[in-house]
Amino acid sequence: MKVVVTGGCGFIGSNFVRLALETRPAWRVINYDLLTYAGNPENLADVAGAAGDRYRFVRGDVADKEAVQKLFEAEQPDAIVNFAAESHVDRSIKDPVRFVRTNTVGTQVLLTLARELGVKRFLQVSTDEVYGSLGPTGKFTEQTPLAPNSPYAASKAAADLLCRAARHTFGQDVVVTRCSNNYGPYQFPEKLIPLMLSNAMSDQPLPVYGDGQHVRDWLHVRDHCEAVALVLERGVAGEVYNIGGNNEWKNLDLVRLLLKLLGKPESLIRFVPDRPGHDRRYAIDCGKIERELGWRPRHTFEAGLSETIAWYQTHRGWWERIKSGEYRKYYAEQYATIAK
Numbered sequence: 001m002k003v004v005v006t007g008g009c010g011f012i013g014s015n016f017v018r019l020a021l022e023t024r025p026a027w028r029v030i031n032y033d034l035l036t037y038a039g040n041p042e043n044l045a046d047v048a049g050a051a052g053d054r055y056r057f058v059r060g061d062v063a064d065k066e067a068v069q070k071l072f073e074a075e076q077p078d079a080i081v082n083f084a085a086e087s088h089v090d091r092s093i094k095d096p097v098r099f100v101r102t103n104t105v106g107t108q109v110l111l112t113l114a115r116e117l118g119v120k121r122f123l124q125v126s127t128d129e130v131y132g133s134l135g136p137t138g139k140f141t142e143q144t145p146l147a148p149n150s151p152y153a154a155s156k157a158a159a160d161l162l163c164r165a166a167r168h169t170f171g172q173d174v175v176v177t178r179c180s181n182n183y184g185p186y187q188f189p190e191k192l193i194p195l196m197l198s199n200a201m202s203d204q205p206l207p208v209y210g211d212g213q214h215v216r217d218w219l220h221v222r223d224h225c226e227a228v229a230l231v232l233e234r235g236v237a238g239e240v241y242n243i244g245g246n247n248e249w250k251n252l253d254l255v256r257l258l259l260k261l262l263g264k265p266e267s268l269i270r271f272v273p274d275r276p277g278h279d280r281r282y283a284i285d286c287g288k289i290e291r292e293l294g295w296r297p298r299h300t301f302e303a304g305l306s307e308t309i310a311w312y313q314t315h316r317g318w319w320e321r322i323k324s325g326e327y328r329k330y331y332a333e334q335y336a337t338i339a340k
């Protein structure tokens with residue numbers, strides 16, 4: 001099977017390419033990635049060479065119709081897994097247009113060309129953020145109405161609706177996955193866990209938004225990737241599959257745990273102004289993928305977090321290089337109240 005993976009140089013995409021090359025010997029993977037600030041070929045440097053003909057990298061934009069057409073005509077893929085996205089909520093608040101272009105227009109470009117050029121299956125990697133925010137109880141199911149709150153979430157929800165329309169109007173073989181917060185190796189240090197780990201390791205302040213009582217459900221990235229592979233292989237066309245960790249944490253409790261595991265003091269915590277429109281709680285019911293496809297997360301949070309901390313400790317050069325570049329300008333603006 002020839003699989004085009006878009007966004008394969010980002011956090012989850014690179015973990016997915018690695019999993020595919022390690023566990024799916026019959027797949028050839030074509031990684032199509034624009035290499036934005038979040039895309040890093042270093043994430044796959046070790047596997048890329050070793051995979052030989054089973055792996056190819058092509059630099060390009062999912063919203064560039066001509067470039068995608070050229071790729072599909074040359075490779076004639078059997079399937080597309082669309083990870084490519086602008087993925088950070090805070091950046092979407094500053095520059096929403098870029099999010100609509102990549103996340104929404106890019107998805108439609110891929111859907112249209114997949115149909116026109118006979119690509120059999122299309123998997124859209126979506127997010128639980130399309131469902132909006134929960135109160136203290138309840139969980140998102142696949143039937144929960146879409147109610148996105150940030151420009152990021154709205155651009156992803158629009159893409160989900162375009163996938164639905166592609167199925168309804170053209171009978172395209174489309175499946176959608178909606179996952180909760182991922183953690184693990186190669187996550188860009190703008191996201192909560194790698195930001196807090198890298199700041200704490202450098203004895204820098206840890207910026208907690210608002211009162212720190214917002215809740216997220218955390219899943220190891222490798223468990224997410226295994227779920228995506230299963231849905232690609234066995235998911236029913238037209239269906240949506242929620243993916244989650246049954247692992248809810250208040251941000252402040254999680255930050256305190258990270259500090260404890262690193263042996264760093266809680267005095268590093270700084271409360272900073274809240275994210276505008278900040279969703280209070282996400283929790284996902286992933287009973288459908290468990291029942292229908294037999295998926296289960298393999299990593300406990302305890303083991304997954306220890307392994308992740310060890311990775312950031314042994315890959316200091318990886319995140320220090322990122323944090324010394326364009327990132328410094330972003331950080332100074334985003335965290336003006338604490339950034340030096």
Ligand code: NAD
Pocket residue numbers: 006007008009010011012013032033034035036037038039040060061062063082083084085086087088102106125126127128156178179180181182183188
């Ligand atoms: P990321 O920001 O780490 O990586 C995104 C990748 O997409 C980068 O390699 C980037 O270069 C590439 N990209 C961006 N714009 C592109 C374009 N126009 N054309 C081609 N490539 C482009 O993101 P991530 O955290 O790995 O998220 C991957 C996907 O998973 C996204 O679709 C996101 O919405 C979804 N998701 C993420 C999480 C999470 O916790 N991070 C949870 C659920 C779903």
Ligand code: DAU
Pocket residue numbers: 087088089090126127128129179180181182190191192193195207208209210214215216251275282
């Ligand atoms: O739920 C899935 C989503 O998870 C994905 O679709 C997104 O791509 C991904 O970025 C993530 O979105 P969040 O906004 O939940 O993740 P983030 O790591 O940015 O923030 C997690 C929580 O931590 C959130 O409540 C905001 C808070 N936070 C975040 C940052 C960066 C802070 O308190 N301080 C911070 O500096």
